[in-house]
Amino acid sequence: xxxxxxxxxxxxxxxxxxxxxxxxxxxxxxxxxxxxxxxxxxxxxxxxxxxxxxxxxxxxxxxxxxxxxxxxxxxxxxxxxxxxxxxxxxxxxxxxxxxxxxxx
Numbered sequence: 258x259x260x261x262x263x264x265x266x267x268x269x270x271x272x273x274x275x276x277x278x279x280x281x282x283x284x285x286x287x288x289x290x291x292x293x294x295x296x297x298x299x300x301x302x303x304x305x306x307x308x309x310x311x312x313x314x315x316x317x318x319x320x321x322x323x324x325x326x327x328x329x330x331x332x333x334x335x336x337x338x339x340x341x342x343x344x345x346x347x348x349x350x351x352x353x354x355x356x357x358x359x360x361x
Contacts, residue, residue, distance in 0.1 A: 269313070272311075273312070274310065275311065276311055277311030278309070280308060280320075280327070281309035284309075284327060287327065289327075298322040298325070298326040299322060300319050300322060304319055305323060308320055321333060
């Protein structure tokens with residue numbers, strides 16, 4: 258049974274498609290076949306094609322396996338590395354030190 262993809266926001270869908278395109282280009286630049294990358298990743302060719310199309314229905318672990326097969330696993334560490342919004346929210350909650358008044 259096919260999963261319903263209607264709950265994916267269009268902006269997220271475009272980003273996933275872009276990520277899939279980048280993975281496909283990385284495979285092609287390395288001159289690796291779909292069969293070879295799928296075999297090295299331990300996934301089916303169909304799953305690899307779905308990844309290269311940016312399917313949101315593929316498990317994140319499968320994306321990670323493909324990146325490992327392409328020697329790009331370190332790129333996973335870039336996800337949420339620069340969390341600008343989170344850092345700002347954290348900074349807003351930091352206590353502000355008050356100075357003691359000087360008695361002259």
